[in-house]
Amino acid sequence: MTGTLRPLWAEYDEDALAQNLAFVRRLAGGRRLIASVKANGYGHGAVAMAEALARQGVDTLWTGSIDDALAIRAAGNKARIILFAGPLPSDMPAVLAQDLTPTIHDRAGAEAVAAAARQPTPIYLKVDAGLGRLGVPLEEAAGLIEAIAGMRNVVIEGIYTHLPFGTAAGRDWAAGRYAGFAALLRRLTGRGIRPAVTQAWASSGLLAGLPDDSNAVCVGHLLYGLSPVDADVAGAGALRPVLSAIKTRLIHVVRHAAGRDAAIGGQYGQRNARLSGVVPLGLGDGMRNAAAGETASLILRGRRVLILAVSLEHTTLDLTGVDEAAVGDEVIVVGGSDGLANGFRDFARWFGCSELEAVMGFSGRLAARQPRA
Numbered sequence: 001m002t003g004t005l006r007p008l009w010a011e012y013d014e015d016a017l018a019q020n021l022a023f024v025r026r027l028a029g030g031r032r033l034i035a036s037v038k039a040n041g042y043g044h045g046a047v048a049m050a051e052a053l054a055r056q057g058v059d060t061l062w063t064g065s066i067d068d069a070l071a072i073r074a075a076g077n078k079a080r081i082i083l084f085a086g087p088l089p090s091d092m093p094a095v096l097a098q099d100l101t102p103t104i105h106d107r108a109g110a111e112a113v114a115a116a117a118r119q120p121t122p123i124y125l126k127v128d129a130g131l132g133r134l135g136v137p138l139e140e141a142a143g144l145i146e147a148i149a150g151m152r153n154v155v156i157e158g159i160y161t162h163l164p165f166g167t168a169a170g171r172d173w174a175a176g177r178y179a180g181f182a183a184l185l186r187r188l189t190g191r192g193i194r195p196a197v198t199q200a201w202a203s204s205g206l207l208a209g210l211p212d213d214s215n216a217v218c219v220g221h222l223l224y225g226l227s228p229v230d231a232d233v234a235g236a237g238a239l240r241p242v243l244s245a246i247k248t249r250l251i252h253v254v255r256h257a258a259g260r261d262a263a264i265g266g267q268y269g270q271r272n273a274r275l276s277g278v279v280p281l282g283l284g285d286g287m288r289n290a291a292a293g294e295t296a297s298l299i300l301r302g303r304r305v306l307i308l309a310v311s312l313e314h315t316t317l318d319l320t321g322v323d324e325a326a327v328g329d330e331v332i333v334v335g336g337s338d339g340l341a342n343g344f345r346d347f348a349r350w351f352g353c354s355e356l357e358a359v360m361g362f363s364g365r366l367a368a369r370q371p372r373a
Ligand SMILES: *Cc1c(COP(=O)(O)O)cnc(C)c1O
Pocket: 036, 038, 084, 161, 162, 164, 201, 202, 203, 204, 218, 219, 220, 221, 222, 228
């Protein structure tokens, strides 16, 4: 998204990505790193994040979106791209033709690969070790894997599972479930099946430092500077947000006659805003009205300005006390400095959602700009 005349933009900080990546590599130790760019790169833009990761030496990407995977390919990115899931068995020929590596979790998918493959073709096999989303159930995994191992042209390159968690109780659950997955890998080794890649831990397991016998980790959250776990599970370390700022400009400033209530703020009980302003940031951009009891604010000329209301395309601000406010003034939505900043954590509280939900709501829809030096 470039060339927009709408004064609303996001700033992505590639130095932050590099620093987060270094942090992740330290935690991963000798394990290989696979980067997750799913969900449009966690809202940061799948193609842009894939390119930035390639510049940082990441050669293997993982996403669940075939469309994102194809867009990454179309942009000329040569990374290995593994699909978490997604294609119907009937679409397997197209997946292979685009040099994407499918995840298989049932016989029908494996047979579709075998039917489409003209040469030895790598697949990843996903085991459901207890999450209950995608994957062959742990108890059935050995049988499926042995059946696939006998299929012509189908090479099981990787076997993985997913045990994400956010709380201390979740950590204990994940550690218990991991034991079942590790036992499966040992059983397979005993039968001569040794995939090149084995992987269980994502951001949460890596950050919590859970024991790991597998040889790869697949990380998303941490790369973007997001922690998926509560503070009592693990600190967020040196993580820095890659989506470092969202900014806009005042497109309208209006002085209301003294004593007259502005109806726009009615629902918050904000009365008598003598000066109000409008920025082009609305529900369509991921902005939301604050939850009951919360009052959200943006930052203008080094001061907090309260939000009176959010409509489809606009946010109306109470500029009372910022008499010098003028059309064109920069308004900080996310970002800031010197003790005066908005983070996604603030928006999560104001919106009554998680930090990731706040990020996902905003990003991916905003024009990107590199931060100014
Ligand atoms: C999303 C995902 C990951 C990465 O998870 P993060 O918590 O973002 O690090 C790893 N594995 C699977 C199967 C996933 O779906």
